[in-house]
Structures are given as C-alpha cells and as structure tokens.
Amino acid sequence: xxxxxxxxxxxxxxxxxxxxxxxxxxxxxxxxxxxxxxxxxxxxxxxxxxxxxxxxxxxxxxxxxxxxxxxxxxxxxxxxxxxxxxxxxxxxxxxxxxxxxxxxxxxxxxxxxxxxxxxxxxxxxxxxxxxxxxxxxxxxxxxxxxxxxxxxxxxxxxxxxxxxxxxxxxxxxxxxxxxxxxxxxxxxxxxxxxxxxxxxxxxxxxxxxxxxxxxxxxxxxxxxxxxxxxxxxxxxxxxx
Amino acid sequence: xxxxxxxxxxxxxxxxxxxxxxxxxxxxxxxxxxxxxxxxxxxxxxxxxxxxxxxxxxxxxxxxxxxxxxxxxxxxxxxxxxxxxxxxxxxxxxxxxxxxxxxxxxxxxxxxxxxxxxxxxxxxxxxxxxxxxxxxxxxxxxxxxxxxxxxxxxxxxxxxxxxxxxxxxxxxxxxxxxxxxxxxxxxxxxxxxxxxxxxxxxxxxxxxxxxxxxxxxxxxxxxxxxxxxxxxxxxxxxxx
Numbered sequence: 293x294x295x296x297x298x299x300x301x302x303x304x305x306x307x308x309x310x311x312x313x314x315x316x317x318x319x320x321x322x323x324x325x326x327x328x329x330x331x332x333x334x335x336x337x338x339x340x341x342x343x344x345x346x347x348x349x350x351x352x353x354x355x356x357x358x359x360x361x362x363x364x365x366x367x368x369x370x371x372x373x374x375x376x377x378x379x380x381x382x383x384x385x386x387x388x389x390x391x392x393x394x395x396x397x398x399x400x401x402x403x404x405x406x407x408x409x410x411x412x413x414x415x416x417x418x419x420x421x422x423x424x425x426x427x428x429x430x431x432x433x434x435x436x437x438x439x440x441x442x443x444x445x446x447x448x449x450x451x452x453x454x455x456x457x458x459x460x461x462x463x464x465x466x467x468x469x470x471x472x473x474x475x476x477x478x479x480x481x482x483x484x485x486x487x488x489x490x491x492x493x494x495x496x497x498x499x500x501x502x503x504x505x506x507x508x509x510x511x512x513x514x515x516x517x518x519x520x521x522x523x524x525x526x527x528x529x530x531x532x
Numbered sequence: 533x534x535x536x537x538x539x540x541x542x543x544x545x546x547x548x549x550x551x552x553x554x555x556x557x558x559x560x561x562x563x564x565x566x567x568x569x570x571x572x573x574x575x576x577x578x579x580x581x582x583x584x585x586x587x588x589x590x591x592x593x594x595x596x597x598x599x600x601x602x603x604x605x606x607x608x609x610x611x612x613x614x615x616x617x618x619x620x621x622x623x624x625x626x627x628x629x630x631x632x633x634x635x636x637x638x639x640x641x642x643x644x645x646x647x648x649x650x651x652x653x654x655x656x657x658x659x660x661x662x663x664x665x666x667x668x669x670x671x672x673x674x675x676x677x678x679x680x681x682x683x684x685x686x687x688x689x690x691x692x693x694x695x696x697x698x699x700x701x702x703x704x705x706x707x708x709x710x711x712x713x714x715x716x717x718x719x720x721x722x723x724x725x726x727x728x729x730x731x732x733x734x735x736x737x738x739x740x741x742x743x744x745x746x747x748x749x750x751x752x753x754x755x756x757x758x759x760x761x762x763x764x765x766x767x768x769x770x771x772x
Contacts (some may be wrong), residue, residue: 307631378749398635409612410615
C-alpha cells in the first residue's frame with residue numbers, strides 16, 4: 293500500500309515531470325494541494341481544502357486498493373512537510389513514494405531570468421520568512437554571502453527588511469516575483485526599498501536578494517504553455 | 533532565432549519535465565551536456581564533448597533555421613553557467629529560452645529520503661566546494677545553520693571537512709550520495725568522518741550536512757523507471 297507524493301512544479305502544468313504525469317494517469321484519486329493547477333488532476337481531482345483529514349482520506353483509499361497521488365506545489369522536500377506526512381501515513385501502514393518536482397524557489401527566479409549562481413556567486417540559500425509557530429526569521433539565520441531566495445515573506449515584510457539589512461548591503465539588488473502558468477508580476481530595485489517594492493503583491497511571492505537580480509540572463513523569453521491557457525500578464529517592472 | 537536551454541533533471545530520464553520532452557521531440561538537434569542520459573536526445577543527440585566550440589555550433593545551427601535544444605544536467609540556473617552562455621549566444625543574435633529542470637541539489641537528497649527542511653530547520657544552502665578558477669570553499673562562506681547541500685566536494689574532501697568543522701558540529705549528520713537512473717550509492721555518518729565516508733565514491737556526488745540526514749523520510753521507496761533500464765544498485769550504508 294502506497295501513496296505517491298508528487299511535486300507538481302512551480303505552477304505551469306507543463307513543468308511537472310514525465311513521471312509525475314504518468315502516475316497521475318495511472319491514479320484513481322489525485323489529491324491537490326492549494327495552488328496546484330486543477331487541470332493536472334482532471335476528473336480525479338480532490339482539493340485538499342475539501343478534506344477534513346487529508347492523511348486519513350489518502351490512507352483509507354490506499355488501503356482499499358486505490359492508487360492515490362498527492363500533488364504538492366513545487367517540490368515535496370522543500371517546505372512540504374514531507375517528513376511529518378510520510379511518518380503519519382506510515383502509522384496507517386501506508387508507504388510514501390516521493391517523486392521530485394521543480395521547486396518554485398529555483399524555477400521562479402529562473403523564469404524571470406535571474407540566475408542563482410553566477411561568476412563570483414557560488415551559493416544560494418532558500419529560507420522561509422515565517423517559521424512554523426509563526427516565529428519570524430532572524431538575521432542570525434541569514435547568510436552574509438550568496439544569493440537568498442525567501443519564501444513566505446510578504447506577510448512580515450517590514451520585519452524581514454530590518455533583519456536583512458542587519459547582514460546585507462542596502463544597495464544589493466532585490467526582486468519580488470510572482471509567477472504561475474496564468475499570470476506573472478515582478479518588481480526590481482534595491483534592498484532598502486523592499487517594503488515599497490512588495491506593495492501590490494499577493495501571496496505567494498518569491499523574494500530574491502543578490503547579484504543575479506542586476507545581472508539578468510539576456511532574452512530569457514518564456515513561451516506560452518502548450519495548452520493555450522489564457523495568459524494574463526501583469527508585467528510591472530519598478531526599478532530605481 | 534532561439535536556443536532552448538533545458539534542464540534534464542537529476543539523471544532518471546523520466547524526471548525531465550513534460551515541456552522539456554516536448555521541446556526535444558520538436559527539435560532538430562539536441563546538444564547533451566556530460567552526464568545527461570543519451571536516450572533523452574535519441575538520434576538527434578550531439579554530445580557536447582564532441583564539439584570544439586559548442587556555443588558557435590548551436591548559434592550557427594539556430595541561425596540556419598534549425599531547432600536547437602541544449603540539454604543540461606539538473607537545472608540550468610544552478611551552477612549551469614546560464615548567464616555567460618546566454619550572453620555569448622546573444623552576441624550571435626540568438627536568444628535563450630530557459631526551461632527549468634529538477635536540480636540534483638534538491639532531487640538527489642530527496643530520492644534518498646533526506647528532507648532539506650523539517651521541523652526546526654527552515655533553510656537550506658546549496659554550495660559548490662570548488663569555485664571557478666579552482667579556488668576552494670572557505671568556512672566564511674558556510675552558513676552556521678540550516679541544511680547544507682555541497683556539490684563538487686569529492687576532489688577537495690580533506691579541505692572541505694576542515695572548513696566545515698570550523699563552523700558546524702562534528703556530531704552533525706552527513707551523507708555522501710551518488711544517484712543516477714542506473715545506480716545509487718550512499719554513505720551516512722557523522723561530519724567528523726566525512727573523509728572516510730566519501731572514500732569509494734566517484735564524482736559526481738552530493739554531500740548533505742544537517743538534521744535531515746538522521747531523520748529520514750520513512751519508506752521513501754523508489755520505483756524502477758518506466759523504460760526498464762538495467763538497475764544496478766550498489767547500496768552501501770556505512771553508519772556509526
């Protein structure tokens with residue numbers, strides 16, 4: 293008895309893996325996390341918000357012989373509660389098989405032409421601005437060098453800016469990015485203006501700090517998706 | 533005129549994205565980086581090692597109207613020289629379109645059941661142990677908290693261990709991981725034994741430092757790939 297925990301990628305339905313798509317085709321039930329495009333699960337879709345106890349639902353169905361896929365946004369091992377969830381399922385005697393997906397932390401900057409590593413920048417750190425239990429990120433946890441990719445930042449933007457400025461240069465480039473298969477929005481400027489830049493965004497957004505923001509990949513053009521979804525694009529570049 | 537720079541994922545041909553596979557199907561020429569599975573490019577494959585000037589080759593073919601895909605290991609924006617390569621192509625008047633792929637830095641730990649984030653661990657950093665110009669990583673560049681994912685570490689393992697021990701606990705968990713569609717090998721222990729654990733590995737390997745190494749995801753079973761490749765598995769777990 294098994295549940296496949298599958299990364300759906302950063303939002304564009306074509307950025308799921310071939311293996312992920314195959315497992316969906318073979319599945320009886322596809323439980324979708326919030327933000328996962330519904331067309332991926334098709335008629336098999338069960339939104340996680342409609343379930344009182346999602347793990348119990350998946351375990352019971354797997355035990356009754358149904359093939360269950362749990363589609364998670366991005367990659368399941370990046371802020372995906374993978375450890376807790378698989379431990380819970382194993383208490384039901386149900387195994388997890390994990391299928392990696394494109395993490396939004398890497399793919400979203402990339403789709404805006406922002407490289408995470410470049411000459412002189414040999415590392416990047418992915419952080420969440422709000423830890424579980426609602427404790428906010430402290431400057432001690434922020435590396436002094438390398439690119440930063442910050443998730444869940446919008447709700448604590450004032451605090452986040454203060455903590456960032458304790459360890460990073462106010463003139464460093466910062467980008468606030470919002471991307472899905474349907475819409476995209478970006479604001480680019482200097483770290484000192486992070487709060488101003490992020491106004492007008494709604495969660496989820498990815499915040500990138502570092503050199504790559506000012507050294508964009510030339511001509512990283514994005515093609516519309518195969519499935520011809522309506523492509524609303526609110527491209528607002530606010531620079532200094 | 534355009535070259536598609538496509539992430540091939542961490543090695544298993546089924547872990548490329550649906551979009552990446554479609555672009556390969558539509559392409560006339562598929563240039564493969566070292567380590568990318570050859571079956572992905574099929575008869576269109578041109579190994580990059582066979583080309584004297586790969587960028588010139590791709591640019592000339594794109595300018596002559598051929599559809600060119602450049603398949604890169606993992607994700608192109610993670611230590612993939614994306615910025616330099618797209619800048620070079622643009623000098624030929626050729627644009628890059630970038631298609632994200634599953635980065636080995638995330639997918640390889642995940643396929644061994646090692647979560648990068650977990651309760652109490654809210655960040656992870658991806659670093660290369662050898663910077664361009666062959667300068668090795670220094671302890672100043674290594675964050676004191678969060679999970680570390682280190683690439684290119686095998687060639688400088690003694691130096692790497694010394695620098696890690698300046699900022700991290702010798703009792704922290706460490707894993708040396710090697711994974712491709714064809715074979716897998718792991719060694720797990722404490723940071724103080726990193727050099728011993730890594731003996732017997734050949735590049736490329738991924739080194740993970742942090743709590744996730746000792747709190748593995750239960751039952752993260754990997755299925756054999758669809759295409760039934762011979763699955764040689766040298767699973768050697770060396771623990772303390």
